[in-house]
Amino acid sequence: MKWNEVKIETSSEAVEAIANILMEAGASGVAIEDALDVENFKSDAYGEILDASTYTTLEEGAMVMAYFPETIFLPEILPFIQDSVAKLPEFGLAIGKNELTVSEVVDENWATAWKKYYHPVRVTRYLTIVPSWEKYETSDPNEKIITLDPGMAFGTGTHPTTNLTLQALEVCLRGGETVLDVGTGSGVLSIASKYLGANEVYAYDLDEVAVRAAKENMDLNPIAKDVVVQANDLLKEVTLEADIIVANILADIILLMIPDAWRLLKQTGKLIVSGIIADKKQMVIDAMQAQGFVVEEILQQKDWFAIVLGKPEEE
Numbered sequence: 001m002k003w004n005e006v007k008i009e010t011s012s013e014a015v016e017a018i019a020n021i022l023m024e025a026g027a028s029g030v031a032i033e034d035a036l037d038v039e040n041f042k043s044d045a046y047g048e049i050l051d052a053s054t055y056t057t058l059e060e061g062a063m064v065m066a067y068f069p070e071t072i073f074l075p076e077i078l079p080f081i082q083d084s085v086a087k088l089p090e091f092g093l094a095i096g097k098n099e100l101t102v103s104e105v106v107d108e109n110w111a112t113a114w115k116k117y118y119h120p121v122r123v124t125r126y127l128t129i130v131p132s133w134e135k136y137e138t139s140d141p142n143e144k145i146i147t148l149d150p151g152m153a154f155g156t157g158t159h160p161t162t163n164l165t166l167q168a169l170e171v172c173l174r175g176g177e178t179v180l181d182v183g184t185g186s187g188v189l190s191i192a193s194k195y196l197g198a199n200e201v202y203a204y205d206l207d208e209v210a211v212r213a214a215k216e217n218m219d220l221n222p223i224a225k226d227v228v229v230q231a232n233d234l235l236k237e238v239t240l241e242a243d244i245i246v247a248n249i250l251a252d253i254i255l256l257m258i259p260d261a262w263r264l265l266k267q268t269g270k271l272i273v274s275g276i277i278a279d280k281k282q283m284v285i286d287a288m289q290a291q292g293f294v295v296e297e298i299l300q301q302k303d304w305f306a307i308v309l310g311k312p313e314e315e
Contacts, residue, residue: 002070003028003105006081011096012062013277013303014088016159016185017250018095021084022066023209025077031118034062034159061096067105074102091250092280123163124170127192132220144195147220148186149213164299164306165248165274166192171297172270172308173197177243180204180264182234182257187214189246191224202240204232235260246272248306251280258291267311270296274306281305 006027008018012034019030068074081100088095118131122143130136132149169189173179175197181190184203193201201224205211211231218224232238234257235245245261247254254273261271271293276284285295288309297308 004068004070004072004074005103005105006066006068006074006078007101007103008064008066008081008085009097009099010062010064010085011094012159014085014093014095015062015064016161016275017088017091017093018064018085019066020185020207020210021081022064023213024084024207025066025068025081026072027066027068029067031065032062032159033065035060078102091252092277093250124166126170127166127195129188144192146188146191146195148188148191148217149220160301160304161248161275161306162188164301164304165189165246165272168272168274168297168299168306168308169193169196169244169246172244172272175199178202178240179244179246180235180238180240180242182245182247183210183249183253184214184229185210185248187217187224187227187229189248190214190227190229191217191221193244193246194221194224194227198244201227202238202242203227203229204234204238205229206231206233235264238264240264241266243269244272245269248274251276251284254284255287258287258293262291262293262311265311267314269310271309272306273309274304276305276307278303278305281307 010018015032015034019032022030085095085098120128120130120134120136122128126142127144127146129146129148132147136145138145169192173193173196176199178200179193179198181201181203184190184205187203190201190203203214205214208231211229214229218227218229242264243266245265247257265271284307293309294312295307296310299306
């Protein structure tokens, strides 16, 4: 069997959105090569990369690679991919060069063609993300290992937006909480929440591909076996009150969930939102404050922001 590799050269901020588009188009696996990853890891206090070329050969921007079996007729789906990527600037995402190329990958190379881009990464003080095919042992009793198959869906923890969200969860979770994970993607935030002590976790995603991927990743992490994963449009029709609501999605989509987040967040709860580029930060803050939320903390990595919010204290 032969495989076709669809490669899109883009900007770092658009990689997860493009990965989602490619999975929706039927890709069997997606890999991301991001020049910013090396920069992020160079300043990472949790680990050291000795050979940056192992992680990327790019000097700037990013490359998203998707792999399609030859049974999928690419000329039919390429227009959908190109149109969907072209619309991303409407959501405030720069798409960089936006150059798409297609090449053939022989079957014996398929198994390793995309896996070379993923390695164990310590993303916070306590959390390390390990690809499912890698062997990894820790000597730190406090280190929690999140096992992921990043070929299933986007959201591997290496992107600044996911990394910031994980840091915020680590600060906010104390144990025993109910967490709502909006736009769960690979499920990495839900798994992390369980490791950090959450009691009940509910993961939602509009994309059925992400729902399936998240369920499979829960199975790779026994601690997350009781996470409820469902298809849902943001928080619409959800009735569960939550101690923590977390959403790592596009800024314009965050705006759509604010009233429901206010409705479902307990008085002492925390709302964590990420996926916010610098140009959209104030827009999100203004909309949150108009609803009544109070900004408690803003986290930044490169040009990306995560915001931790709460409700004002009752008099």
